[in-house]
Amino acid sequence: MAGPTTAERGERQQESSGPPLARRLGRLKPPRVRTIIILAVVLVLLGAGTVWVLYGSSWTRVERVSVSGTRVLTPMQVRAAAEVPVGAPLVSVDTDEIETRLRAKLPRIDTVDVVRSWPHGIGLKVVERTPVxxxxxxxxxxxxxxxxxxxxxxxxxxxxxxxxxxxxxxxxxxxxxxxxxxxxxxxxxxxxxxxxxxxxxxxxxxxxxxxxxxxxxxxxxxxxxxxxxxxxxxxxxxxxxxxxxxxxxxxxxxxxxxxxxxxxxx
Known part of the structure; x- marks a missing residue:
């Protein structure tokens, strides 16, 4: 009696190797709705917490203004001209506006770099003009x-x-x-x-x-x-x-x- 044909041997091998890939993928369960809701709530809470820390809490508000680089000007003069809003949320401070104000009020300033110093400071790095x-x-x-x-x-x-x-x-x-x-x-x-x-x-x-x-x-x-x-x-x-x-x-x-x-x- 003749043995199994090549096609028959292929079918048997496929059956022994388990169900087709498409059938196995179909058995994977989709994420549960409850899990999705929990993740969404966590993300919302994290976002709200971040916003509160940056804008609502006292942890990241402006408490000090440091001045460096002055030679003829005094740090007090620079701070007064800068009008940094002490007590405001640090993230809301408009550094470009402060720079423009300083250059307009104190022409002796050639360049100024206004930087946030987390969590409570604003730094004013000044370069004064030099007379020739x-x-x-x-x-x-x-x-x-x-x-x-x-x-x-x-x-x-x-x-x-x-x-x-x-x-x-x-x-x-x-x-x-x-x-x-x-x-x-x-x-x-x-x-x-x-x-x-x-x-x-x-x-x-x-x-x-x-x-x-x-x-x-x-x-x-x-x-x-x-x-x-x-x-x-x-x-x-x-x-x-x-x-x-x-x-x-x-x-x-x-x-x-x-x-x-x-x-x-x-």
Whole structure:
């Protein structure tokens, strides 16, 4: 008698291996409705608890405001201008609004970073503007930073900061003023002040603007440097340093054309 065919052997093997996959998957029970409800309630409670902790409890309310980075300003001045709502929920504090308020009320502030310090603090990290020039105005002095921004008026000139003088009333100087405007000429003077070698900067009493391309440095000891325009500042700085070493007794230096410098007087 013949044995089972190949098809019959396949059917027997399938029967011995158990029910088909689809039948086994069908036996898996869906999640119980009660379990779903319990999970939903837990999630709702967690969300409500989080909202209450952030907005309703006393655990995350503003209790202190710290200030760092001040040099001329005092922490008290910064805190007063910031008007941080002490007692308010920390999460609700508008840090962008505080930053805008500080920059508007205290122009001496260049940048400020307002950060939340959980669970009870607000931190104000301040960077103040640094004067590179001062402009005398009556009995006071206006401080000018490296971007040409006139940011503060003080009664006493800060030490080591050159004075800016605009001599623009006649001839080409007046034409330069009409063409470029006073703000542009102030920015050119700022660029020159930023390019002066450190050793020379310490001796610079005045940056005198006569026109756009005629800027003069007045140093201690009645020495002068004809700088010209603010262009090629780095080359002029190197040239001036070498020129002053080569002619230490000279009274007048000219680097307005840095490839053809000159010195005179003794």
């Amino acid at each position: 020039l001062i402009v005398q105005k009556g009995g006071n002095f206006v401080e000018v930073d490296d971007e040409g921004v006139r940011f503060a008026t003080v009664s006493r000139a800060p030490k080591g900061v050159p004075a800016l003088e605009l001599r623009l009333s006649r001839g080409s100087a007046a034409a330069s003023l009409r063409r470029f405007g006073e703000d542009r000429l102030v920015r050119e003077a700022v660029r020159v002040a930023g390019a002066i070698p450190a050793a020379v900067a310490r001796q610079t009493a005045t940056v005198e603007v006569r026109s756009y391309d005629d800027i003069l440095l007045v140093l201690s000891g009645d020495r002068t440097v004809a700088w010209g325009s603010s262009e090629r500042g780095a080359l002029k700085a190197r040239t001036l340093t070498a020129l002053m070493k080569a002619a230490p007794d000279a009274r007048h230096f000219d680097v307005s054309v840095p490839t053809a410098p000159a010195s005179s007087g003794s």
